[in-house]
Amino acid sequence: MSSRPATTATTAPLRSWLIWLTAAAVYTFAVFHRTSLGVAGLDAAERFGVGSTALATFTVLQIGVYAAMQVPTGVLVDRFGPRRVLTVALVFLGLGQVLLAVAHTYAVALVARGVLGLGDALTFVSVLRLAASHFPGRQYMLVTALTGALGFVGNLAATLPLTLLLAGPGWTPTFLAAGLVTLAFTAVVTLRVRDTPATRTAAGPAASASDVVTQLRTALRVPGTRLGFWTHFSAPFSQNVMVLLWGLPFLVDGQGYPATTASSLLAVFVIGAMLGGPMLGGFVGRRPELRMPLVVTYLVAVGLSWTVLLSWPGQVPVGVLIPAFTVLSLGGPFSTIGFALARDYNPLPRVGTATGIVNVGGFVATTVAALVIGLLLEATGGNYRVALLTMVVMLAFGGWRMSVWWLRARAAVFDAEARGETVPVRLRRHRWDGPVRHGLNRAPSPV
Numbered sequence: 001m002s003s004r005p006a007t008t009a010t011t012a013p014l015r016s017w018l019i020w021l022t023a024a025a026v027y028t029f030a031v032f033h034r035t036s037l038g039v040a041g042l043d044a045a046e047r048f049g050v051g052s053t054a055l056a057t058f059t060v061l062q063i064g065v066y067a068a069m070q071v072p073t074g075v076l077v078d079r080f081g082p083r084r085v086l087t088v089a090l091v092f093l094g095l096g097q098v099l100l101a102v103a104h105t106y107a108v109a110l111v112a113r114g115v116l117g118l119g120d121a122l123t124f125v126s127v128l129r130l131a132a133s134h135f136p137g138r139q140y141m142l143v144t145a146l147t148g149a150l151g152f153v154g155n156l157a158a159t160l161p162l163t164l165l166l167a168g169p170g171w172t173p174t175f176l177a178a179g180l181v182t183l184a185f186t187a188v189v190t191l192r193v194r195d196t197p198a199t200r201t202a203a204g205p206a207a208s209a210s211d212v213v214t215q216l217r218t219a220l221r222v223p224g225t226r227l228g229f230w231t232h233f234s235a236p237f238s239q240n241v242m243v244l245l246w247g248l249p250f251l252v253d254g255q256g257y258p259a260t261t262a263s264s265l266l267a268v269f270v271i272g273a274m275l276g277g278p279m280l281g282g283f284v285g286r287r288p289e290l291r292m293p294l295v296v297t298y299l300v301a302v303g304l305s306w307t308v309l310l311s312w313p314g315q316v317p318v319g320v321l322i323p324a325f326t327v328l329s330l331g332g333p334f335s336t337i338g339f340a341l342a343r344d345y346n347p348l349p350r351v352g353t354a355t356g357i358v359n360v361g362g363f364v365a366t367t368v369a370a371l372v373i374g375l376l377l378e379a380t381g382g383n384y385r386v387a388l389l390t391m392v393v394m395l396a397f398g399g400w401r402m403s404v405w406w407l408r409a410r411a412a413v414f415d416a417e418a419r420g421e422t423v424p425v426r427l428r429r430h431r432w433d434g435p436v437r438h439g440l441n442r443a444p445s446p447v
C-alpha cells in the first residue's frame with residue numbers, strides 16, 4: 001500500500017534541494033501575485049472607478065478559479081510532469097500581471113486576475129509533486145512546510161515593498177516589471193528543474209477521459225487521501241479566514257482596537273506560520289506515527305482558543321490575543337500533514353491527483369466559513385461572537401469527518417500489514433481500532 005518513491009536515498013542530495021528551491025520560487029511568485037491586490041486595492045478602485053463589491057469580486061473569482069482547478073491540476077501534473085505544468089503556471093501568472101498592468105477597464109482587469117488565478121492554481125500541487133519524486137518520505141514533510149514558508153516570502157513582498165513601488169514608479173511600471181520577471185523565470189524553470197533525480201520530464205501515459213475518472217476514483221477510494229482531505233479541511237481555515245477577510249474587522253469593529261494595533265496583531269499569523277511550519281515539518285518527518293495524534297491535539301487547541309476568544313467578557317486583551325492567534329497561525333503548517341498522507345498512501349504516479357484532492361479541503365472550508373460569517377454578521381447587525389461561532393461549528397464538523405477517516409485509514413494499514421504488505425508508517429494497535437478484517441479496506445493496488 002505504500003508509495004514507490006523515485007528516490008531510495010534516506011536524504012536527498014544538494015542537487016534535489018536546488019531543484020526544489022527553483023520550483024518553490026514559482027510558488028513565491030504565485031503568492032506574491034495572489035496577494036498583490038491586498039495593498040493595491042485602493043489604487044485598483046481609483047484606476048477602474050469601482051467600489052468594494054467589485055473589488056471583492058476579484059478575490060471571489062481568484063479563489064473560485066483556484067479551488068475549481070485543484071483536482072485538474074493534480075491530474076495534469078501526473079500526466080505531464082511538474083516542470084511543464086510549472087512553466088505553464090509562470091506563463092499564466094506573468095501574462096495575467098502584464099494584462100493587469102496595462103488594463104484601464106474593470107472588465108479587462110477581471111480577465112487579468114482570472115488568468116493569474118489559473119497560473120496560481122497550477123503551482124502548489126506541482127511543487128509538492130516534484131518534491132515527492134526528489135525527497136524520501138521522512139524529508140517530504142519538512143520540504144512541504146518549507147514550501148509553505150517560502151509562500152509567505154511572496155506574501156511579505158506584496159506588502160510594504162509593493163506599497164512603496166506603487167507609490168513611486170506607480171501601477172503600470174510595477175505590475176509590468178512583476179509580470180515580465182515572472183515570464184523570464186520560465187527559462188530558469190525549463191533549464192534547471194528536473195521532474196525526478198533521473199529524468200528531466202516524468203510524464204505519465206496518455207490518458208482518455210475515462211482513465212482520468214478512474215485515476216480520480218482510485219485516489220478518492222484510498223482512506224489516506226480522504227484523511228488528508230479532512231485534515232486539510234479542518235486545520236487551516238481559522239487562520240485563512242482571519243488573515244484573508246475577517247481578522248481586521250473583528251479586531252477593529254468587534255474588539256475596538258485601532259487599525260494599526262489590529263494590523264500588528266495580524267502579523268502574528270505570518271510569523272507563527274513561517275517559524276512553526278519548518279519546526280513541525282522537521283519533527284513530523286522524524287516521527288510520522290505521531291502526526292495524526294498531533295493534528296487532533298492541535299484541533300483541540302484551536303477549539304479552546306476560539307472558546308476563550310468568543311467567551312471573554314468585554315475586550316480581549318492583547319496578552320490573550322497573541323497566544324490565541326499563535327495557535328491559529330499553525331493551521332497552515334498542520335494542514336500540510338494532509339499532503340504527507342496523500343504522498344504516503346498513493347503510488348507516485350497518482351500523488352499529484354491525490355494532492356490536488358487534499359488541497360481542495362482547506363479552500364472549501366475557508367470559503368464556506370468566510371461566507372457564513374459574512375451572512376451572520378449581516379443578520380445579527382455585526383455580532384462577532386455569534387458570527388465567529390461558525391469557526392467552532394466547522395471545526396467540530398471537520399474534526400468528526402477526520403476522526404472517521406483516521407479510523408478507516410488505520411484499519412486499512414492494519415489490514416495491509418496482516419496481508420504481509422509494506423506500510424508507509426508502522427502504527428500501534430489500540431483497542432478502539434477493532435479486529436483485523438482480512439480483505440476489507442483493501443487499498444487499491446499501486447498503478
Ligand SMILES: N[C@@H](Cc1c[nH]cn1)C(=O)NCC(=O)O
Binds near residue numbers: 144277331335336362
Ligand atoms: N496550507 C497551505 C500551505 C502552508 C504551509 N504553511 C502555511 N501554509 C496550502 O495548502 N497552500 C496552498 C497554496 O496554494 O497556497
